[in-house]
Amino acid sequence: MTMIIDLSRSSAAQLLRTCLLSCSLLFFPAGSHAETSDDFAARMDAAAALIVTARDAEGAIAAYLAIQKDHPDEIRPVYNLARLFVTEEDWTAAREWFLRYRDHPAFPEDRRADVDAQISGLEELISNDADPEMRKARQYQGALEDARAFLETGDRERAFSEARIASSIDPDRPEAYAMAAAVLMEDGDCEGANAFLSQGLELAKDGAARALLGQAATACEETADYAERTAAAKEAFQDDRIEEAADLYAKIAEDFPEDAESALAAATAYALAGEYAKSADLLRPLSDIGTPAIAAEARNKLAQLAPFLRPAAPGTRAVAKELPGADIYARGVNALDDDDANAARILFDEAIRQIHLSADMADYFLARGRARGKLEELEGAIADYRLASLLDPTRSETHVALASILVKANRIPQAVSELSTAMRLETQDERIAGLRVMRGRLHERAEDFDSAFEDFSAAVAAGADAAAIVKTYHERAVLLALRGRLRDARQAFVRGRQLGQSDALERDYEAFRKVTFAVVNRSSAGRRTEVYRSGDWDGDWIKEKWNAGYSLTDLTWGHDKWTVVMAMDDALGGQRLRFSEEFPKDEIKAAWDENYFVDRIVAFDSGWMLVATERDYTGQSWVTRDTLDKAEVMSRIREEGAITELAFADGSWVMVNSQGSDLRDQKVETDTSFPETAIRTWSKRGYALTRLAYGEGVWWAVFSKSNGLGASDIFSANLLTGEGVASLERQILDGWETGMHSLYFSQVVIDEK
Numbered sequence: 001m002t003m004i005i006d007l008s009r010s011s012a013a014q015l016l017r018t019c020l021l022s023c024s025l026l027f028f029p030a031g032s033h034a035e036t037s038d039d040f041a042a043r044m045d046a047a048a049a050l051i052v053t054a055r056d057a058e059g060a061i062a063a064y065l066a067i068q069k070d071h072p073d074e075i076r077p078v079y080n081l082a083r084l085f086v087t088e089e090d091w092t093a094a095r096e097w098f099l100r101y102r103d104h105p106a107f108p109e110d111r112r113a114d115v116d117a118q119i120s121g122l123e124e125l126i127s128n129d130a131d132p133e134m135r136k137a138r139q140y141q142g143a144l145e146d147a148r149a150f151l152e153t154g155d156r157e158r159a160f161s162e163a164r165i166a167s168s169i170d171p172d173r174p175e176a177y178a179m180a181a182a183v184l185m186e187d188g189d190c191e192g193a194n195a196f197l198s199q200g201l202e203l204a205k206d207g208a209a210r211a212l213l214g215q216a217a218t219a220c221e222e223t224a225d226y227a228e229r230t231a232a233a234k235e236a237f238q239d240d241r242i243e244e245a246a247d248l249y250a251k252i253a254e255d256f257p258e259d260a261e262s263a264l265a266a267a268t269a270y271a272l273a274g275e276y277a278k279s280a281d282l283l284r285p286l287s288d289i290g291t292p293a294i295a296a297e298a299r300n301k302l303a304q305l306a307p308f309l310r311p312a313a314p315g316t317r318a319v320a321k322e323l324p325g326a327d328i329y330a331r332g333v334n335a336l337d338d339d340d341a342n343a344a345r346i347l348f349d350e351a352i353r354q355i356h357l358s359a360d361m362a363d364y365f366l367a368r369g370r371a372r373g374k375l376e377e378l379e380g381a382i383a384d385y386r387l388a389s390l391l392d393p394t395r396s397e398t399h400v401a402l403a404s405i406l407v408k409a410n411r412i413p414q415a416v417s418e419l420s421t422a423m424r425l426e427t428q429d430e431r432i433a434g435l436r437v438m439r440g441r442l443h444e445r446a447e448d449f450d451s452a453f454e455d456f457s458a459a460v461a462a463g464a465d466a467a468a469i470v471k472t473y474h475e476r477a478v479l480l481a482l483r484g485r486l487r488d489a490r491q492a493f494v495r496g497r498q499l500g501q502s503d504a505l506e507r508d509y510e511a512f513r514k515v516t517f518a519v520v521n522r523s524s525a526g527r528r529t530e531v532y533r534s535g536d537w538d539g540d541w542i543k544e545k546w547n548a549g550y551s552l553t554d555l556t557w558g559h560d561k562w563t564v565v566m567a568m569d570d571a572l573g574g575q576r577l578r579f580s581e582e583f584p585k586d587e588i589k590a591a592w593d594e595n596y597f598v599d600r601i602v603a604f605d606s607g608w609m610l611v612a613t614e615r616d617y618t619g620q621s622w623v624t625r626d627t628l629d630k631a632e633v634m635s636r637i638r639e640e641g642a643i644t645e646l647a648f649a650d651g652s653w654v655m656v657n658s659q660g661s662d663l664r665d666q667k668v669e670t671d672t673s674f675p676e677t678a679i680r681t682w683s684k685r686g687y688a689l690t691r692l693a694y695g696e697g698v699w700w701a702v703f704s705k706s707n708g709l710g711a712s713d714i715f716s717a718n719l720l721t722g723e724g725v726a727s728l729e730r731q732i733l734d735g736w737e738t739g740m741h742s743l744y745f746s747q748v749v750i751d752e753k
Helices: 011-019 037-053 058-071 077-085 093-104 109-129 132-152 156-169 174-184 188-205 208-238 244-257 260-272 276-286 292-309 324-337 341-351 360-376 378-391 397-408 410-424 429-445 447-460 468-483 487-500 503-514 539-547 585-593 628-640 677-686 722-737
Strands: 516-522 530-535 551-558 561-567 575-580 596-604 606-616 619-624 642-648 653-660 664-671 689-697 698-705 709-714 740-747
Touching: 011 174, 037 077, 058 077, 058 596, 077 093, 077 503, 077 551, 093 109, 109 132, 132 628, 156 174, 174 575, 188 208, 208 244, 208 260, 244 260, 244 276, 260 276, 260 292, 276 292, 292 378, 292 410, 324 360, 324 585, 341 503, 360 378, 378 397, 397 410, 397 429, 410 429, 429 447, 429 468, 429 551, 447 468, 447 487, 468 487, 468 619, 487 503, 503 664, 539 551, 539 561, 539 575, 551 575, 551 596, 551 606, 575 585, 575 596, 585 596, 585 606, 596 619, 596 642, 596 653, 619 628, 628 653, 628 664, 642 664, 642 698, 664 677, 677 698
Parallel strands: 642 689
Antiparallel strands: 516 709, 516 740, 530 561, 551 561, 575 606, 596 606, 619 653, 642 653, 664 698, 689 698
C-alpha cells in the first residue's frame, strides 16, 4: 500500500480522494488476491493507481464500476466505491453503495454496527445538504470560526482573509463584517474598521447586535478622537504652553474618566502653572484609582502640594505631649496597648477634635488607624493612614500599616504600592529586606511570580531568612503540582532551590520531576474487559494477552517503567510492536505498506516504541515539530484528517492525522494546568476526549465526536505520593466495574532544563 504524505490540498475531501486505499484490504487479510483471477487483481491495482498516482477520482470510480459489473460476487469494489463517493462528497451515491455493501452476500457481519453508523451519518448529511441554505450556513460558520482562531493566535492577516471569505459566502450576514472590523481595530485602522462596521450595521436585524456594532463604531471613533486630542495636549506642553496643556488634559480626563494618566498630566501642568487647588482636586481621586504606580505618584504629588494648600505650622515641630488633646491621646494609646480598640478609637476621636491639622498630628491619625483596623473598620483605617501619610510623608511605618489594611481589604496592588513607598523611605538594610519579603508575598498572592522571586532574591542577598522563603516556595510548588499546574510547580521548585537548601524540597522535587499521573476515562457503547500492567517491559505478557483476544489500547513510559492498557475490542485488527533507536519513520512506512496504521509512538530512555494496528483508515500522515502552533494543528485537521496520535517525545511533538477515522468535528484546547474544566465542558456538549498530551509546560487536549463515544470523566492521582498512585489504580478498577473504559494512563515526566 502506498501512502501520500504532506500533499498540498485544499480540503479534507481532496486528501481522502488522494489517499484512498488501493484496494479493499481494509477488511481482508493480505494475500486475498490469490483467491481471485489475475485479471481481477490487475484491474483492482490499476483502479487504485488512478487515485494514488494520477489522483483521478472520476477515472477510479469508472474503473471500479466496470470491475463490479464484471465481478458481481466480489465485495471489494463495492466497498471502495462507497468510500470513493464519500471522499467526493456525493452523499447519496455513497449511501447507495454502503447499502449494497451491507446487503452483499460476502458482507462481514462483525462490521454491521460500523456500517450502519456510516449510513446513518450519510443520511444526516443528505438531509442537511438538501437545503442549500444549511450548506451555505455550514460553510459560512466554518470560515468565521477559522477567522476567530487565527485572531486568537495573533495571525491577523489570515484572520482577515477568512473573515472576507465568510462575507463572500453569505454577504447578507453581519458577523463576518464585524470580524473583519475587529481585525482592523487590532491593527489600529479605525477608518477601515468603521467601513466594515457600517456594512454590518446595515445588515444587522437584531436590536442587540445593532447596539453592539454601534458601540464598536463609537469606540473606534472615540479612539481616534482621543489620539488626536492627547497629541495636541502633548504638543502644548512641549511648547511651554502650560496653562493650555493643563486645560486640554483636564478636558480629556473629564471626557474619558477611565484615563488616569491624562488626569495626572493635567494635575502636573496645573501645579507648574501655580494653580495648586485645581491640581489637588485632580490628584485626590487618583490616590485610590488607576494603576498602583499612578496612585502612588498622586499621593506623592499631594504631599508636595501640602505646604501650598494650608498654612505652615509656626515655630519648630511640637512633640505629641505639647499638642492640644495630648492627655486624651495618651489615654487612647494606653487603651490600644490594653487591646481595648473601641475605647481607644473614641479617645482618639476626641483628641483629634481638639486640634487643628498639622504635620505633628500624623501620630494621632496613625494611632486611630490602628484602632479602626482592629475593629475591622477598614475604610476608616485606610482614610486615617492616608491622612497621616499626607501630614508626614517621611515615615515608612505609616505606609507599612496602610499596606496591611489594604491586604485585609483585598486591594493587593495598592498594598504593593504602599510597601514600595515604605522601602524608598526606609534607611535600614535589615528593615528593607523584611519589606521585600512582605512585598514578595503580596506578588505571590497576585500570581506575579517573577516579581516575587526578584524581591525574595534581593531579600536573601540582604540577609533575610532564606529557610522561611524556601519553605514558601516548597509549599507553593506542591500545591501547584496537586492542582495539575505542572509548569508553575516546576518553576516554584527551581526557584526555591536557587534561594537555599532544603532536604524536604529536594525529596519532593525529585518525586515531582520523575512521575506524575493523569488518567482520563470515557463511557463506551457497552462494557468491555480491560487489563493493565505497570512496571518493567514484559513482551511475553503482551503476547499472552494478544493470544487471549486483547488489543493494546495505550502505552506510556515514565519514571523508568512502562504502563500498558489492553482491552477486548473487536473493532481493532492485528497489531504489531516495533522498536527503533531513532524516530521510527522507516518502521511507519513498512507498517503502512502492510496495511497497518500508527496508533501510538512512545519515546523512552533507549529509543522509540511504535504500536501499529490494522484499521479501516484510508490514509495517514505524520509531522514532528519543536513547538506546536494551534493554527497549524487546526489546519492539519482540516486538510490531513483527524488527529489520532499526539505526543511529546524526546523534546519534540509528534502529530499523526488519519483519514477514514470515525472521529469528526475535532476541537483542540490548550492549558498550562491539567485541562479538567475543558474536559468537563466539552463532555457536556457531546464530545469525547480522544487525545491528551503534555509538553513544553502545556497540556494539549483533542476532543472529537464519534459514534459510540460518550462523556469523558477524569481520574487523577496525588502527584507526589505513592499512596496517590495506589488510589489511582483503585479508581481505574472502579471505573471498569461501572462501565467506563480507560482512554489514557499518562505518565508525564518533567524534564530538567
